[in-house]
Amino acid sequence: xxxAYRVSHLAALEAESIFVMREVVAELERPVLLFxxxxxxxxxxxxxxxxxxxxxxxxxxxxxxxxxxxxxxxAFRDARVSELGxxxxxxxxxxAIESGLVVEPADxxxxxxxxxxxxxxxxxxxxxxxxxxxxRDEEKARAKERVFSFRDEFGQWDPKNQRPELWSxxxxxxxxxxxxxxxxxxxxxxLDVWHYIKREGLALPSIYYAHERTxxxxxxxxxxxxxxxxxxxxxxxxxxxxxxxxxxxxxCTAAVESRADTVDKVIDEVAATRITERGATRGDDRVSEAAxxxxxxxxxx
Amino acid sequence: MSVEALAPSSAEQRAMDLxxxxxxxxxxxxxxxxxxxxLYDTKSLFTDQLAAVEAxxxxxxxxxxxxxxxxDGLRAEREQGITIDVAYRYFATPRRKFIxxxxxxxxxxxxxxxxxxxxxxxxxxxxxxxxxxxxxxxxHAFLCSLLRVPHLVxxxxxxxxxxxxxxxxxxxxxxxxxxxxxxxxxDLSVIPISALHGDNIASRSENMxxxxxxxxxxxxxxxxxxxDRNLVDVRFPVQYVIRxxxxxxxxxxxxxxxxxxxxxxxxxxxxxxxxxFTSRISAIDTADGPVAEAxxxxxxxxxxxxxIDISRGDMICRPNNAPAVAQDIEAMVCxxxxxxxxxxxxxxxxxxxxxSVRAVVRDLHYRLDVNSLHRDEEAAELRLxxxxxxxxxxxxxLLADEYRRNRTTGGFILIDEATNRTVAAGMIVEAS
Numbered sequence: 005x006x007x008a009y010r011v012s013h014l015a016a017l018e019a020e021s022i023f024v025m026r027e028v029v030a031e032l033e034r035p036v037l038l039f040x041x042x043x044x045x046x047x048x049x050x051x052x053x054x055x056x057x058x059x060x061x062x063x064x065x066x067x068x069x070x071x072x073x074x075x076x077x078x079a080f081r082d083a084r085v086s087e088l089g090x091x092x093x094x095x096x097x098x099x100a101i102e103s104g105l106v107v108e109p110a111d112x113x114x115x116x117x118x119x120x121x122x123x124x125x126x127x128x129x130x131x132x133x134x135x136x137x138x139x140r141d142e143e144k145a146r147a148k149e150r151v152f153s154f155r156d157e158f159g160q161w162d163p164k165n166q167r168p169e170l171w172s173x174x175x176x177x178x179x180x181x182x183x184x185x186x187x188x189x190x191x192x193x194x195l196d197v198w199h200y201i202k203r204e205g206l207a208l209p210s211i212y213y214a215h216e217r218t219x220x221x222x223x224x225x226x227x228x229x230x231x232x233x234x235x236x237x238x239x240x241x242x243x244x245x246x247x248x249x250x251x252x253x254x255x256c257t258a259a260v261e262s263r264a265d266t267v268d269k270v271i272d273e274v275a276a277t278r279i280t281e282r283g284a285t286r287g288d289d290r291v292s293e294a295a296x297x298x299x300x301x302x303x304x305x
Numbered sequence: 306m307s308v309e310a311l312a313p314s315s316a317e318q319r320a321m322d323l324x325x326x327x328x329x330x331x332x333x334x335x336x337x338x339x340x341x342x343x344l345y346d347t348k349s350l351f352t353d354q355l356a357a358v359e360a361x362x363x364x365x366x367x368x369x370x371x372x373x374x375x376x377d378g379l380r381a382e383r384e385q386g387i388t389i390d391v392a393y394r395y396f397a398t399p400r401r402k403f404i405x406x407x408x409x410x411x412x413x414x415x416x417x418x419x420x421x422x423x424x425x426x427x428x429x430x431x432x433x434x435x436x437x438x439x440x441x442x443x444x445h446a447f448l449c450s451l452l453r454v455p456h457l458v459x460x461x462x463x464x465x466x467x468x469x470x471x472x473x474x475x476x477x478x479x480x481x482x483x484x485x486x487x488x489x490x491x492d493l494s495v496i497p498i499s500a501l502h503g504d505n506i507a508s509r510s511e512n513m514x515x516x517x518x519x520x521x522x523x524x525x526x527x528x529x530x531x532x533d534r535n536l537v538d539v540r541f542p543v544q545y546v547i548r549x550x551x552x553x554x555x556x557x558x559x560x561x562x563x564x565x566x567x568x569x570x571x572x573x574x575x576x577x578x579x580x581x582f583t584s585r586i587s588a589i590d591t592a593d594g595p596v597a598e599a600x601x602x603x604x605x606x607x608x609x610x611x612x613i614d615i616s617r618g619d620m621i622c623r624p625n626n627a628p629a630v631a632q633d634i635e636a637m638v639c640x641x642x643x644x645x646x647x648x649x650x651x652x653x654x655x656x657x658x659x660x661s662v663r664a665v666v667r668d669l670h671y672r673l674d675v676n677s678l679h680r681d682e683e684a685a686e687l688r689l690x691x692x693x694x695x696x697x698x699x700x701x702x703l704l705a706d707e708y709r710r711n712r713t714t715g716g717f718i719l720i721d722e723a724t725n726r727t728v729a730a731g732m733i734v735e736a737s
Binding site for chain 2: 008022166195277278283
């Protein structure tokens with residue numbers, strides 16, 4: 005009997021993502037990969053390693069640093085970048101506040117002011133392709149975004165003016181100053197990402213696994229008490245066993261209660277959970293029904 | 306079957322494969338209800354998503370929770386209560402991971418449906434049992450056959466509203482089967498369902514004992530897709546040449562790409578187009594080590610025994626089984642641009658596999674009415690969402706197969722060189 009030539013869904017997703025990355029390097033001038041030290045960007049970096057082996061990854065990585073960081077994540081970022089011999093560009097929000105490019109918001113949430121800082125770095129380094137780790141399962145505006153997402157010279161996304169994307173024929177053509185955001189993980193889910201982390205034996209910052217932390221409960225979410233978040237009014241700090249499902253700005257990323265301290269336990273937890281990762285952990289997405297769409301229109305990832 | 310049993314456990318996930326399917330239709334057909342039901346029954350719907358949809362439905366004064374709001378992600382879509390664009394949704398069972406390309410059904414969104422169908426292994430077409438086949442159902446079936454979607458499922462929905470009538474179902478099924486036969490639709494299944502009540506969605510309906518086929522989900526899980534891939538014609542479009550500039554790896558020259566069709570093995574004699582040089586495969590590499598064979602959809606790096614000049618856009622095939630090397634292309638084209646129509650004499654950038662050339666429209670043979678399938682041979686142009694047959698001449702040869710034989714080496718897009726927009730999808734009928 006003829007062999008079945010079966011391909012698992014993870015292998016199929018990996019092959020598609022590698023194809024996307026090679027297509028970008030072949031067709032665009034100056035790509036950069038957004039690397040925060042978060043799990044999705046760690047998976048993206050692994051795919052980039054695989055796409056160009058045995059050669060080195062042929063582009064730099066960039067981190068938009070809000071200054072509100074988890075120290076474990078920054079340490080992880082630096083170690084991984086040096087292990088792969090990559091150039092790291094840091095687009096710093098604190099420096100941009102200092103120079104007057106952006107103004108610190110009254111509520112201290114720096115999510116929204118990341119965008120001008122990102123666009124400024126893109127212009128400075130003349131990047132024309134930016135790899136992001138966003139997935140379509142994360143949020144409903146993202147469910148309609150292309151793998152190759154065209155941005156005008158202001159970095160803006162126009163959901164009504166997206167290029168049709170047929171077969172695996174991606175259109176990366178653009179005029180000077182315009183750029184393409186590329187999402188190689190578009191078709192992955194949170195669970196796929198965790199299965200891949202397991203399959204590849206990828207190291208992650210420790211905060212993705214269950215640990216004890218002093219937290220407060222705010223808006224139904226658990227926030228770590230640290231230099232950015234201090235108890236207000238009746239909020240009382242307590243110790244809980246938590247882990248982070250997403251890692252973003254430390255002032256608006258919440259933890260979830262969890263006993264999952266290994267990759268297998270996290271996979272079981274993610275498979276059983278009934279709340280989306282952004283809904284469970286991101287203060288910034290709770291603003292309105294179209295919070296993500298509005299930020300993307302302004303140039304956000 | 307219990308709902309609990311459907312969520313994939315970690316041990317099983319590794320062995321799952323991937324099925325992409327497209328759905329077309331409007332809220333009236335119950336398409337959103339069907340997708341909501343599939344997500345709900347496979348535990349892929351999250352409580353915060355559901356709560357958000359319930360809150361918005363209540364605020365809008367909807368009488369029931371409008372599951373369309375789950376997929377209609379853009380502000381304009383929610384405000385106008387319509388689906389504008391293709392939305393991708395994901396769910397999984399222990400057997401398979403599914404990617405749904407959810408597309409709007411109205412004729413003004415034909416381009417979105419063509420886009421969703423281009424990558425689909427299977428298409429779901431919905432009809433309302435009370436109305437039977439309508440113009441839209443035939444159009445959807447035609448577009449699926451044009452895009453060569455290998456499997457078609459007609460869901461006869463709202464069976465609860467026709468008293469679960471076998472007679473109604475069979476009349477619609479017979480009519481559709483006869484129509485599909487004319488389209489050369491490859492594999493057709495017809496399933497009576499009630500998306501609202503869950504009949505024949507995740508499990509067999511007790512209301513329709515006369516129906517002996519599988520539930521929709523069972524069908525989606527078991528439909529055989531492995532043999533849809535073309536494993537006969539070796540086609541490896543070279544995407545990128547890997548030449549490490551390093552002191553540890555020297556003299557490495559590999560051709561990176563994704564296998565479009567066929568099976569490649571080390572030792573195979575191959576031909577490289579357009580040059581026509583031949584060589585043998587010395588190794589097939591991946592970052593995880595060399596492999597004994599490569600087949601679709603694997604992304605690999607091929608090395609050859611001889612040093613020959615190969616670059617992006619070239620194609621590795623077999624000396625006795627090669628695509629056409631052609632500059633005159635006969636194709637069916639769906640026009641996707643609202644600002645300018647396609648006209649004879651128009652020049653465009655053309656992207657086919659990993660190859661980019663320029664093309665001029667030499668002749669427009671006819672415009673096809675997607676509802677009646679009538680051919681208008683007097684047509685002088687194609688407007689947004691219109692489909693026609695035309696002849697192109699390219700500046701450099703394409704390494705092309707007929708689309709009906711190979712969806713990867715038979716499909717292309719046209720790009721407007723001034724705006725850089727993707728303006729057309731093309732399916733090669735003949736290349737010479």
